[in-house]
Amino acid sequence: MEHRFIVSSSPHIHQKETVADIMLDVIVALLPATFMGIYYFGLNAALIVLTAIAACVVFEYLYELFMHKSITVKDMSAVVTGLLIGLNMPPTIPLWMVVAGSAFAIIIVKQLYGGLGKNFLNPALAARCFMLAAWAGAMTAFVQPLTGADAVTSATPLAILKGSAEGTLPALSKAFLGITGGSIGETSDAMLILGGLYLIIKRVINWRIPVTYILVFAILTFLFGNNLYDLPQLQFTLLHVFSGGLMLGAFFMATDYTTTPTTLKGQIIFGVGCGILTFVIRRFGGYPEGVSFSILLMNILTPLIDRYTVPKKFGFQKPLK
Amino acid sequence: MAKTFKGGLYIDDNKKRTEKVPIRMIDGSPIHIYPLQQHIGAPLKETVKPGDKVKVGTVIADNTDAFVSVPLHSSVSGTVKAVERRYHPSGIKVTSVVVENDGLYETDENIRPRDPQNLTSKEIISVIRRSGVVGMGGAGFPTHVKLSPPEGKKITHIIVNGAECEPYLTSDHRRMLETPEEIIDGLKIAMKALGLEQGYVGIETNKPDAIESMKKSADENITIVPLKTKYPQGAEKQLIYAITKRQVPSGGLPADVGAVVLNIDTVVQISKAFRTGMPLIERIVTMSGDCIKNPGNLQVRIGMPFSALIDACGGFTGDVKKLIMGGPMMGIAQFSADVPVIKTTSGLIALSDDGNTYDENTPCIRCGKCIEHCPMNLMPLYLNKFVRAGKLDMAEKYNVMDCIECGICSYLCPGLQSPLNSIRMAKQQIAENRRKNKD
Numbered sequence: 001m002e003h004r005f006i007v008s009s010s011p012h013i014h015q016k017e018t019v020a021d022i023m024l025d026v027i028v029a030l031l032p033a034t035f036m037g038i039y040y041f042g043l044n045a046a047l048i049v050l051t052a053i054a055a056c057v058v059f060e061y062l063y064e065l066f067m068h069k070s071i072t073v074k075d076m077s078a079v080v081t082g083l084l085i086g087l088n089m090p091p092t093i094p095l096w097m098v099v100a101g102s103a104f105a106i107i108i109v110k111q112l113y114g115g116l117g118k119n120f121l122n123p124a125l126a127a128r129c130f131m132l133a134a135w136a137g138a139m140t141a142f143v144q145p146l147t148g149a150d151a152v153t154s155a156t157p158l159a160i161l162k163g164s165a166e167g168t169l170p171a172l173s174k175a176f177l178g179i180t181g182g183s184i185g186e187t188s189d190a191m192l193i194l195g196g197l198y199l200i201i202k203r204v205i206n207w208r209i210p211v212t213y214i215l216v217f218a219i220l221t222f223l224f225g226n227n228l229y230d231l232p233q234l235q236f237t238l239l240h241v242f243s244g245g246l247m248l249g250a251f252f253m254a255t256d257y258t259t260t261p262t263t264l265k266g267q268i269i270f271g272v273g274c275g276i277l278t279f280v281i282r283r284f285g286g287y288p289e290g291v292s293f294s295i296l297l298m299n300i301l302t303p304l305i306d307r308y309t310v311p312k313k314f315g316f317q318k319p320l321k
Numbered sequence: 322m323a324k325t326f327k328g329g330l331y332i333d334d335n336k337k338r339t340e341k342v343p344i345r346m347i348d349g350s351p352i353h354i355y356p357l358q359q360h361i362g363a364p365l366k367e368t369v370k371p372g373d374k375v376k377v378g379t380v381i382a383d384n385t386d387a388f389v390s391v392p393l394h395s396s397v398s399g400t401v402k403a404v405e406r407r408y409h410p411s412g413i414k415v416t417s418v419v420v421e422n423d424g425l426y427e428t429d430e431n432i433r434p435r436d437p438q439n440l441t442s443k444e445i446i447s448v449i450r451r452s453g454v455v456g457m458g459g460a461g462f463p464t465h466v467k468l469s470p471p472e473g474k475k476i477t478h479i480i481v482n483g484a485e486c487e488p489y490l491t492s493d494h495r496r497m498l499e500t501p502e503e504i505i506d507g508l509k510i511a512m513k514a515l516g517l518e519q520g521y522v523g524i525e526t527n528k529p530d531a532i533e534s535m536k537k538s539a540d541e542n543i544t545i546v547p548l549k550t551k552y553p554q555g556a557e558k559q560l561i562y563a564i565t566k567r568q569v570p571s572g573g574l575p576a577d578v579g580a581v582v583l584n585i586d587t588v589v590q591i592s593k594a595f596r597t598g599m600p601l602i603e604r605i606v607t608m609s610g611d612c613i614k615n616p617g618n619l620q621v622r623i624g625m626p627f628s629a630l631i632d633a634c635g636g637f638t639g640d641v642k643k644l645i646m647g648g649p650m651m652g653i654a655q656f657s658a659d660v661p662v663i664k665t666t667s668g669l670i671a672l673s674d675d676g677n678t679y680d681e682n683t684p685c686i687r688c689g690k691c692i693e694h695c696p697m698n699l700m701p702l703y704l705n706k707f708v709r710a711g712k713l714d715m716a717e718k719y720n721v722m723d724c725i726e727c728g729i730c731s732y733l734c735p736g737l738q739s740p741l742n743s744i745r746m747a748k749q750q751i752a753e754n755r756r757k758n759k760d
Binding site: 004005006007008009010011012013014015017018019021022070072075077115116117118206257258261262263264306310311312313314315316317 | 327332412488558562568569570571572573641642643644645649650651652653654655656657658670672674675676677678679682683684685686687688689692693696697698699700702703719720723726728729731732733734735736737739741742745
């Protein structure tokens with residue numbers, strides 16, 4: 001017995017990508033939109049994003065430390081949650097609220113349900129909605145971009161479209177580039193689409209959820225939207241598509257692995273559901289924006305969707321009656 | 322357009338090391354070990370005792386009572402040293418016949434060629450059985466059983482499996498390049514046994530030279546089918562689907578959709594059984610992996626210890642962590658190089674990376690990649706979850722028994738879970754429960 005080798009069951013090779021690599025890809029994909037947000041809304045925006053990231057990582061570390069669990073901050077998932085929370089904040093939010101929101105996301109939504117892979121709600125979105133309920137004023141105080149230190153408050157295009165706020169609607173090109181009022185990371189659609197394409201090309205996500213989500217929402221808005229200002233229907237639709245959190249939500253939140261369906265058919269149902277709900281909330285609801293609520297509602301339906309979209313196994317035969 | 326199936330995955334095939342290296346025949350070893358477990362089916366009983374003289378092709382173990390079994394032959398001439406329990410490549414000890422090689426390679430008197438042209442289907446099948454031919458791709462199912470479909474099942478498609486979808490392995494590839502006429506000949510004999518006019522050979526497109534070579538040797542009755550390079554294209558059910566668009570029913574056999582699949586080396590053995598009369602006593606073994614000094618494809622006599630093959634390739638280089646019999650996706654890890662080559666040893670892969678990434682502490686993040694790529698359309702992440710929670714009934718409901726254990730789910734998992742391990746556990750447990758319920 002000269003040589004003794006390691007024995008384990010097959011397969012004996014493994015692809016190299018780990019959870020941390022996937023999270024890193026998501027972070028890379030979000031960077032362009034993050035930098036645009038900081039460019040538009042100033043250094044305060046950078047401070048908010050960094051605070052959210054730091055808070056998420058620290059809360060994850062502390063929770064796991066106190067609960068005697070293995071420390072998982074190296075998997076980068078807390079960084080992604082923090083980054084997404086930061087990008088979902090209005091540019092003038094007080095930092096302590098960001099810290100409180102991060103604590104809610106990491107401890108209550110993620111860790112209490114068992115940590116990464118076990119939470120049923122998207123932590124960043126749940127935190128945003130929690131904050132919206134807790135500090136409605138601060139969470140909807142939006143400013144005009146590129147106005148520096150003396151930021152001028154401004155209504156978001158969605159609020160104007162809804163008729164719940166006064167203001168001038170931005171040109172379509174400005175909405176697409178992100179030169180409008182809104183959360184730090186949600187306005188720059190061009191950069192968000194770029195990041196989304198990167199994730200699709202890298203096969204981190206697939207097209208099903210974002211494409212069906214955006215498409216269903218656009219079709220419903222085109223057909224049944226409440227066009228208050230008699231804009232050309234296409235312009236009205238595109239303004240809706242490129243305003244608010246739709247791109248950020250569709251590419252980066254509705255594609256979160258843990259809280260969305262795992263079957264290909266289920267992913268289409270999820271995207272369609274998000275599209276319908278977002279349209280319904282924006283059209284008939286009390287809030288001008290409905291992306292967060294739509295995705296969270298569909299998160300809740302995810303286990304059910306998975307159960308009813310179990311793929312037909314290879315070699316399936318109808319039982320004889 | 323190359324044909325294929327749904328699901329699966331392109332895996333870096335790592336075949337460069339050996340695909341251009343011609344098959345090299347090597348001498349036998351001083352001692353040959355023949356474990357009596359070399360096929361799926363009824364167990365064998367040795368027909369020799371210590372001290373007996375055997376020649377090349379002499380039957381050393383047989384079971385004439387059971388249909389699903391084939392005899393085992395000596396691959397060298399010499400003296401039986403012992404009949405004792407020795408380690409089998411599957412890791413357990415089984416009764417084995419140990420023969421001391423006299424180096425003369427005298428042929429048994431009973432070995433003589435037969436012309437299949439003058440034989441009936443029954444006679445052909447009988448010769449194939451007596452020649453000890455089994456599926457040499459890994460499972461080792463007796464070939465004559467495949468060629469004797471059950472009453473009422475009509476075979477319409479006979480397919481030779483030249484997919485060779487496992488990374489590293491190139492033995493079938495070399496066979497198709499070097500002796501395509503033997504493959505065609507063996508296939509035609511099998512077609513005659515089944516009364517078929519038409520035969521198929523499926524080959525992955527990463528072997529264009531093999532497709533070319535086989536096309537040159539084939540006549541109008543043999544169709545060469547290019548297959549998409551995708552693992553597990555060579556899995557029986559996936560191969561049948563790619564070529565016939567028929568799905569072998571869950572729990573069923575290829576014969577249920579009129580198909581028979583034979584491995585490349587297997588049809589070559591069928592040809593040899595008639596043209597030279599020699600039973601299955603040798604095979605091609607791919608020697609590869611980053612720890613084999615001179616990788617290649619060896620033609621070796623059954624029963625040689627792995628160490629002799631490794632020596633024939635210049636020995637190991639570097640720190641060998643793993644020695645795998647077969648491919649890296651479905652092969653069996655060996656703890657020692659002292660076990661012998663058996664009929665299903667398609668390759669020996671020596672790797673410096675143990676490839677064991679499994680980590681209990683990282684979670685499933687529900688990325689769904691295992692579901693997207695499962696060639697059987699199963700949901701490995703849920704199966705993993707159910708089994709870990711002890712919910713065997715749920716695992717059964719989610720079709721755990723249909724898993725072909727191709728390993729894609731464990732290979733892909735970024736959460737470093739091993740769904741396949743859970744699935745194997747469940748399959749064993751459920752099969753055991755079913756047996757108990759029957760009793």
